Amino acid sequence: MTELWAAIALLLCMASGFVWWALWRPVPAPQDSNKRQQQTIGLYKTKLAELEQELASATISRSDYDQRLAETQRTLLLETQNKATLNTSRGQSQGGLILVFVALALPVAGLLTYFELGAHSSLEQRVNMQQTRAITQQSESLPQLIEALGVALESQPNNPEGWYLLANSYMQNEQTQQGIAAFEQALSKVQQDSGQHAALLGQYAQALFFNDGDFSSRVNQAIAKALAQDPQDVSALSLLGIQAFEAQNYNAAIGFWQRALPRAGEGQGQSSLQAGIASAQQMLQQSSDPGVSIAVTVNLVNGLQLPASEHAVLFVYAKQAGRPMPLFATKLDPNNLPLNLTLTDAMALQTGSHIGNYQSLDVMAHVALAGVPGRQAGDLVSPSITVLIGNDSKVDLTIDQILK
Structure with missing residues (x-):
């Protein structure tokens, strides 16, 4: 991630550099200004020829000639300086201000565009997943994994994947209170209207259930929030099935667990749901023939x-x-x-x-x-x-x- 930001900064500096170079490089005089300067010199030569003709015809004295020649030269010098100053000040005051604004705005605009339209969040998520995966591979035991994740999240707390893995690690280590706190951190790092937030809510409800030992008010609230965002959340439906089973409402338990099956995937989760459904079906058969009591x-x-x-x-x-x-x-x-x-x-x-x-x-x-x-x-x-x-x-x- 550091290398990426360094590359972005370098590119922005290069882009701004082109603007600053355009600002400070020598600006050649415009073509129309050169024409006006040539006209001024032409008038000077004409005036000089007239003075020399008047001197030759004795129309003016030598002292008058010298005085009028000096005035003509002074006028030429002043006009040339004024035009040069005018051209320079206009170029620097108008074009210079625009270039300064562009040079300052270019890096800001580039960064804003990247955060708004670019893949900043996806890139950050990918980096977080890579770091979390590296920690998992390097840890040889569950306590070591918990310790390594804790250290990493202290320096980079905005990592929902890391908090999620830490929460599950705590739950596996039967540290339910710490697991609940880690789930709460993970929930605070993701968007509330995302599927990731709904999935976290379901597992958060599961952690609360394991900690409380029954369907407390906060467990039921977490289940309701998870299903409000995702009616097919596997964890929330599994908990509702357990709740119905404990109340001996076996038909409802079967219904909840069957709804959860399609998204449970293959493995232990699917096997547990299938075993629960089979157990509820057996209980239904027994309840229809209660036998000895x-x-x-x-x-x-x-x-x-x-x-x-x-x-x-x-x-x-x-x-x-x-x-x-x-x-x-x-x-x-x-x-x-x-x-x-x-x-x-x-x-x-x-x-x-x-x-x-x-x-x-x-x-x-x-x-x-x-x-x-x-x-x-x-x-x-x-x-x-x-x-x-x-x-x-x-x-x-x-x-x-x-x-x-």
Whole structure:
């Protein structure tokens, strides 16, 4: 990029140099001025001949002749000087000012034309991509790539490709907060009405989802903005499919993921969408034949109150005795306690799991104040109750314990 600007500056200097040379070079006298000068000399010669004739005929004395000759010569000299001065001043005052203006305006006009009509933005983007690609090739590990990109972007922050690569590198390294900040930088460096901006918005929404763990208001807002600019954005449609799947709206999930497929390309993205569609279709089949289920009632023990928490979630899950991982689970709003629900095959955490395949399951309730699975101090839980699986499986759960 530096070599390019040096070449542009050299060419502009050369162009201006021609103008300055035209300004300062000696200007020859115009042709009509030469004619007037010849006429003046002719008149002088005629006047001189008349004086000599008058002197020869004794019409004038020698002293008169000398005096009138001196006056004639003085007149010739003054007229010649005045005409030369007039021609020079006109040429320099009019043509000189124009040339000065042209010499000063030429570089400015050239640069303005280049930025307005030239490929300045495309060239800058190409240079940014080349620099980013070079950093990627030279980095041997993900932490090294993150460090190298950070250093490069400090000196050249107007590089959306670099910020995008840094954001994805942070996300791969599970540094979601830094990834979100890098995505925001990339978004600020591209035009808001461009396809690049829409694609970045979709991936920005994805980063927010990974960080927040659910469909928070800012995740939903980012999805809406991405789809407003590009209704077929793959990342935004994928997130909507996940949201519909979690709500057990499998038809909607299939629709979103099928819309995203044509632009997902080949590879892992396409495979993930196809797997999601297949899973949603299987869930639809299971929901049409619910099979064996477990009716569950959940309530709080008398006198126990829920702590104030905006993120609290009620998890109800069933697992095999002696196994840590649940097989079936659902999450609900604990503020609706007491409540009734039904655990079905549609709530299986592993594809192909069916409640009817087990003789018994341990069922329990857990109010997670942080809104994520996993027991933490302050959470509220019920005892685990073993339920025999049959056509009329029921269980009553009472939340009566606060974890310490």
